[in-house]
Amino acid sequence: MVEETFEKEKGVAIIGGGPGGVSCALTLKKLAQESGEDIRVVIYEGKRFGEHYNQCAGVLSHPLEEILERDFGLKIPKAMIQRTIQGYVLYGEEEEIVLEEDPTKPSLAVQRVELDRFLLNEAMKREVEVIQSRVTDVEFRPHEVVVYSWSGTCRASAVVGAFGLSKAMAACFSRRVGYAPPPHLETLVTKFYPPSSWLPQLLENMIHVFLPPFPRTEFGALIPKGDHITVILAGWNITTNEMGAFLSLPRVRKLLPPKGHSDFFKGRFPTGLAKRFHGHRYLLVGDASGLVRPFKGKGINTAIVTGKSAALTLMNHGPSQEASQHYRDMCKDLMEDMIYGRLARTLASLTRRYSSLDPIIREAKRSESLKEALFFCVSGHAPYKKILRNKANLKVLPHLIPRLLGSIHLRLH
Ligand SMILES: Cc1cc2nc3c(=O)[nH]c(=O)nc-3n(C[C@H](O)[C@H](O)[C@H](O)COP(=O)(O)OP(=O)(O)OC[C@H]3O[C@@H](n4cnc5c(N)ncnc54)[C@H](O)[C@@H]3O)c2cc1C
Incomplete structure (x- = not known):
C-alpha cells in the first residue's frame, strides 16, 4: 500500500485566487507558522484583477468582516466600502415588505474586484507564491500531484481546487477523478x-x-x-x-x-453539491464544491469557510482519500442545509408560478416570526433548516394556506 505522506516542502497548489483559494492559502500559512514549520503554498490565478472580473454583486454579508479579522487578522479597508446596506424590500405582485438588517450586523457593498485584489495582495505579503497563469491540467500520482499551467509545471503534495465554476477545470477534474460540477x-x-x-x-x-x-x-x-x-x-x-x-x-x-x-x-x-469534491490528494472548495447556500448564496462567506476547512484537513490529517472525509465532516452543516434550501427554492418557485407572494407578505405584516423567516430567506443570515422548522412559522399555516389557495384559484380562472 502506498503511504500518503504530506510533504510540507512540496506543499499545496491552489487553483484559483478568489476568496476560497486565498482563505485556504492564508490558513495553511497560519497553521504552519503556529507549529513552527514552513509550508510551500502556491496559488494559480488566471485573471489579472482590474482587467478581468469575477462576476459578483459585491455584497459582503455579516459576519464576513468578523471572519476576516478573527481568522486572518485582516481589516477591510474603509475606502473599499461603498455603501452600508440597511435591509431588503421584497416584492409580490402588489404588496411589498421592508425587511431591515440588524444595524449592528450590516451588509457592505464593495467592488468585488477590489476585494479580490486586496485578498490576493495579503496572501503575497504572507509569502504565498502567486502565479499569474491558467492551470491547464492536473495529474494525480501516488506520492504527488502534478499541476500543469501556461507558465510551467508544479509538483505538490496536494491540490486545492478553488476554481469556481470554470468549465475547463471541471472537465479536467471530471476526467481525472470523476468530479461532476454542481448544478x-x-x-x-x-x-x-x-x-x-x-x-x-x-x-x-x-x-x-x-x-x-x-x-x-x-x-x-x-x-x-x-x-x-x-x-x-x-x-x-x-x-x-x-x-x-x-x-x-x-x-x-x-x-x-x-x-x-x-x-x-x-x-x-451553484445551487447544489458537486460530485466527488474530495479524494486522494485533492479537495475542492467554494463554488467548485457546490458547498454554498442554495437560492440566496452568501457565496463569498462560504468560499472562505470551506477554504479554511480544506487547509485544516490537510494540515491535521494529510492528503489521503480517508483524510479527505474529515473535510466532508467539517462541511456537514452546509450539506445538511441543502435539502432544506432546495425545499425553500421549490416553494418559492411554486408560489411564483401558481400563486403570488402577496398572501405571504400580507401575513408577514401581521406575524413577526413569518417576517423574520422572510428576512432570513433573503439575507441568508440563518440556515434554511432553522427557518423551515421554526414552530412559530408552522402556526401561521392555517391562516396562510387558504389565502394561497385563494390566490391560486384567482390565477387559474
Ligand atoms: C451575478 C452574481 C452575483 C453574486 N453576488 C454575490 C454577492 O453579492 N455576495 C456574495 O457573497 N456572493 C455573491 N455571488 C457568489 C460569489 O461570487 C461566489 O460564491 C464566490 O466568488 C465563490 O468564490 P470561489 O473562490 O469559490 O470562486 P471564484 O470567486 O469564482 O474564484 C475562482 C477563481 O479561480 C480562477 N480560475 C478558474 N480557473 C482557473 C484556472 N484554470 N487557472 C487559474 N485560475 C483559475 C478564476 O479566475 C477565479 O478568480 C455572486 C455570484 C454571481 C454569479
Whole structure:
C-alpha cells in the first residue's frame, strides 16, 4: 500500500485566487507558522484583477468582516466600502415588505474586484507564491500531484481546487477523478448610473428583491452600489429578452433612472453539491464544491469557510482519500442545509408560478416570526433548516394556506 505522506516542502497548489483559494492559502500559512514549520503554498490565478472580473454583486454579508479579522487578522479597508446596506424590500405582485438588517450586523457593498485584489495582495505579503497563469491540467500520482499551467509545471503534495465554476477545470477534474460540477443557475447583470442627486439615498440603501412571473426566471434584484445600481436576474437559459422584460416591469422601472444601463454580463452560481469534491490528494472548495447556500448564496462567506476547512484537513490529517472525509465532516452543516434550501427554492418557485407572494407578505405584516423567516430567506443570515422548522412559522399555516389557495384559484380562472 502506498503511504500518503504530506510533504510540507512540496506543499499545496491552489487553483484559483478568489476568496476560497486565498482563505485556504492564508490558513495553511497560519497553521504552519503556529507549529513552527514552513509550508510551500502556491496559488494559480488566471485573471489579472482590474482587467478581468469575477462576476459578483459585491455584497459582503455579516459576519464576513468578523471572519476576516478573527481568522486572518485582516481589516477591510474603509475606502473599499461603498455603501452600508440597511435591509431588503421584497416584492409580490402588489404588496411589498421592508425587511431591515440588524444595524449592528450590516451588509457592505464593495467592488468585488477590489476585494479580490486586496485578498490576493495579503496572501503575497504572507509569502504565498502567486502565479499569474491558467492551470491547464492536473495529474494525480501516488506520492504527488502534478499541476500543469501556461507558465510551467508544479509538483505538490496536494491540490486545492478553488476554481469556481470554470468549465475547463471541471472537465479536467471530471476526467481525472470523476468530479461532476454542481448544478447551477445562470445570471445576467447590468448596471444603471443614476444622476448624482440620487446617490446619497440610492434605493434607500436597500436591496430590492423580486420573483418575476416569467418562465425560466428565478429572481431579480436591484442593489445600490457606490455610483450605480447593479441589476441581477437569475434563472435558466435567461437571455437579454428576459432582462428586458424584467426592466420593463412598472415596479422595477420606478426604481431605476429612465435610461442608460451598461452592457450585460453573464455569470453562474451553484445551487447544489458537486460530485466527488474530495479524494486522494485533492479537495475542492467554494463554488467548485457546490458547498454554498442554495437560492440566496452568501457565496463569498462560504468560499472562505470551506477554504479554511480544506487547509485544516490537510494540515491535521494529510492528503489521503480517508483524510479527505474529515473535510466532508467539517462541511456537514452546509450539506445538511441543502435539502432544506432546495425545499425553500421549490416553494418559492411554486408560489411564483401558481400563486403570488402577496398572501405571504400580507401575513408577514401581521406575524413577526413569518417576517423574520422572510428576512432570513433573503439575507441568508440563518440556515434554511432553522427557518423551515421554526414552530412559530408552522402556526401561521392555517391562516396562510387558504389565502394561497385563494390566490391560486384567482390565477387559474
Ligand atoms: C451575478 C452574481 C452575483 C453574486 N453576488 C454575490 C454577492 O453579492 N455576495 C456574495 O457573497 N456572493 C455573491 N455571488 C457568489 C460569489 O461570487 C461566489 O460564491 C464566490 O466568488 C465563490 O468564490 P470561489 O473562490 O469559490 O470562486 P471564484 O470567486 O469564482 O474564484 C475562482 C477563481 O479561480 C480562477 N480560475 C478558474 N480557473 C482557473 C484556472 N484554470 N487557472 C487559474 N485560475 C483559475 C478564476 O479566475 C477565479 O478568480 C455572486 C455570484 C454571481 C454569479
